[in-house]
Amino acid sequence: LDDKCASKxxxxxxDDPPNSRLFVVTSRSIAEDxxxxxxxxxxxxxxxxxxxxxxxxxxxxxxxxxxxxSSQACLAMEEMHGKVLVEGTKPIKVFIAQSxxxxxxxxxxxxxxxxxxxxxxxxxxxxxxxxxxxxxGEIEYCVxxxxxxxxxxxxxxxVRYYKPSQAALAIEKCDKTYRAILxxxxxxxxxxxxxxxxxxxxxxxxDPSNYQMMDFRSGxxxxxxxxxxxxxxxxxxxxxxxxIIPGMEYCELQRDAYGxxxxxxxxxxxxxxxxxxxxxxxxxxxxxxGNRLAVNFFDDGEDRCSPVGRMAMQFVAAQMxxxxxxxxxxxxxxxxxxxxxxxxxxxxxxxxxxxxxKKLAPPDSKTKERLFVVFSPSPLPPDVLEDVFCRFGSLIExxxxxxxxxxxxxxxxxxxxxxxxxxxxxxxxNGVKMKVMLADPPREESHKRLxxx
DNA sequence: CGACGGGACGC
DNA sequence: CGACGGGACGC
Numbered sequence: 001l002d003d004k005c006a007s008k009x010x011x012x013x014x015d016d017p018p019n020s021r022l023f024v025v026t027s028r029s030i031a032e033d034x035x036x037x038x039x040x041x042x043x044x045x046x047x048x049x050x051x052x053x054x055x056x057x058x059x060x061x062x063x064x065x066x067x068x069x070s071s072q073a074c075l076a077m078e079e080m081h082g083k084v085l086v087e088g089t090k091p092i093k094v095f096i097a098q099s100x101x102x103x104x105x106x107x108x109x110x111x112x113x114x115x116x117x118x119x120x121x122x123x124x125x126x127x128x129x130x131x132x133x134x135x136x137g138e139i140e141y142c143v144x145x146x147x148x149x150x151x152x153x154x155x156x157x158x159v160r161y162y163k164p165s166q167a168a169l170a171i172e173k174c175d176k177t178y179r180a181i182l183x184x185x186x187x188x189x190x191x192x193x194x195x196x197x198x199x200x201x202x203x204x205x206x207d208p209s210n211y212q213m214m215d216f217r218s219g220x221x222x223x224x225x226x227x228x229x230x231x232x233x234x235x236x237x238x239x240x241x242x243x244i245i246p247g248m249e250y251c252e253l254q255r256d257a258y259g260x261x262x263x264x265x266x267x268x269x270x271x272x273x274x275x276x277x278x279x280x281x282x283x284x285x286x287x288x289x290g291n292r293l294a295v296n297f298f299d300d301g302e303d304r305c306s307p308v309g310r311m312a313m314q315f316v317a318a319q320m321x322x323x324x325x326x327x328x329x330x331x332x333x334x335x336x337x338x339x340x341x342x343x344x345x346x347x348x349x350x351x352x353x354x355x356x357x358k359k360l361a362p363p364d365s366k367t368k369e370r371l372f373v374v375f376s377p378s379p380l381p382p383d384v385l386e387d388v389f390c391r392f393g394s395l396i397e398x399x400x401x402x403x404x405x406x407x408x409x410x411x412x413x414x415x416x417x418x419x420x421x422x423x424x425x426x427x428x429x430n431g432v433k434m435k436v437m438l439a440d441p442p443r444e445e446s447h448k449r450l451x452x453x
Numbered sequence: 454c455g456a457c458g459g460g461a462c463g464c
Numbered sequence: 465c466g467a468c469g470g471g472a473c474g475c
Contacts (some may be wrong), residue, residue, distance in 0.1 A: 148463065155459095156460065186461095
């Protein structure tokens with residue numbers, strides 16, 4: 001071989017086998033070894049290439065990860081999309097890389113990766129087809145191409161899976177006589193689907209076998225979820241989608257300073273079970289079709305769960321999976337499991353863009369600042385207030401004055417309190433307008449000892 | 454005779 | 465928004 005041939009082979013290997021290379025968008029601060037490490041559990045990595053600026057050698061936040069098999073790359077994509085690799089950095093985006101010969105820069109969509117085209121005996125029914133290919137993953141539908149007039153099979157069929165990794169696995173592992181390949185996407189115009197149909201489609205993900213693969217490696221379960229999307233979704237669409245699971249109490253698209261969507265939304269449920277369930281149901285869900293949502297637990301510093309608690313949660317979530325879609329028994333299961341998913345529907349609706357919740361300061365913290373809050377027309381419940389006022393950090397306690405429409409918020413840090421005041425003063429939460437002011441120093445009613453607030 | 458190899462969706 | 469380097473077999 002001459003050198004031209006050798007280099008050409010290297011280039012060709014990037015797409016051999018097809019769809020075995022990932023295109024990863026990361027924060028610029030993420031190092032190559034961090035990426036290699038986090039992707040290595042999904043298969044045999046043949047190469048990792050972090051794209052750097054030619055002059056500065058700084059990462060451009062783009063990385064390519066080459067796997068030996070397409071199924072490995074697809075699985076890594078499905079599992080890693082939307083994950084936060086280093087605390088404080090943006091969730092990563094993961095796609096199958098465009099083949100190097102392709103000039104397209106459009107993302108490769110799941111639509112193009114989940115349907116296979118196979119050759120089958122003419123005697124095969126669609127049921128036979130399904131039974132043959134279900135061992136590689138849950139099938140959305142099968143169709144056999146038939147003669148339009150006689151109705152006889154042409155010996156060709158399509159199998160649509162829910163996940164790219166399943167289609168890739170089928171192509172890799174099924175009998176070669178089926179000649180399985182990825183199907184070319186249907187010609188356009190046929191793909192329109194009413195987004196409101198999403199609710200009806202969610203239940204197809206109620207697959208216990210998927211559930212077994214629940215992710216125990218990456219972090220704890222929390223009531224808070226982070227959803228990442230590439231498509232421009234509205235607040236209303238996201239709200240409607242996550243509201244399918246009972247117990248949603250907060251849902252907001254994250255916006256930047258210019259009010260543009262950053263492709264992320266924070267969702268919080270009133271209980272861990274609902275959040276676990278929502279993550280299982282909606283992570284990887286295509287909404288709109290072709291746009292894969294990434295849903296992950298968001299570590300907001302609250303509601304951490306011990307390993308023992310996780311096992312309990314798995315059990316509970318499994319119960320909910322079977323229960324939620326099966327009607328009347330639902331609420332009973334939730335009650336008997338100790339979760340009040342349905343009862344606590346205290347969503348927070350407000351005209352202010354709230355940061356995510358933060359951990360409370362320890363109860364014995366020294367109070368450095370108090371806020372005085374006046375409610376109109378009536379005070380908000382303490383749990384709602386805690387949720388709202390904790391988001392600026394160091395909140396120690398919410399104190400409502402019984403019988404009055406006022407309360408005090410104790411903070412362990414002055415700056416946090418000031419931030420809360422500046423953001424929340426004059427704002428409306430759940431229809432209640434709030435005046436937020438610095439509290440007057442407490443009255444010295446006793447000379448025996450100093451008040452501890 | 455019957456191996457080989459081929460291959461596309463009612464918008 | 466976020467798309468493609470560096471290195472060099474063996475005659």
